[in-house]
Amino acid sequence: xxxxxxxxxxxxVLLKSTGETVTISKCSYVANMKRYSYTLKEHPxxxxxxxxxxTI
Numbered sequence: 594x595x596x597x598x599x600x601x602x603x604x605x606v607l608l609k610s611t612g613e614t615v616t617i618s619k620c621s622y623v624a625n626m627k628r629y630s631y632t633l634k635e636h637p638x639x640x641x642x643x644x645x646x647x648t649i
Contacts (some may be wrong), residue, residue, distance in 0.1 A: 598629055599643050607647040608633070614649065 600606055600617050608615050619632040630640040 600631060600646060605649055607649055608641070609645055609647050615646075 598620055600620065602617055602620060604617050605614055606617060607613070613635070615633045615635045617631050618634040618637065621630055621632075622628075623630050628642060630642055631646065632640050
């Protein structure tokens with residue numbers, strides 16, 4: 594099966610809501626929603642979906 598993760602751990606990405614550059618610390622698949630969620634080093638208590646992040 595092909596790996597469909599859009600962002601990798603330790604990759605720097607853009608948080609679209611604030612324009613802040615952040616670093617991904619963890620990635621996990623949410624089976625019932627059929628998409629990936631990401632935890633950021635700068636905001637460890639919140640998770641984000643791919644739509645909320647952008648490439649730099």
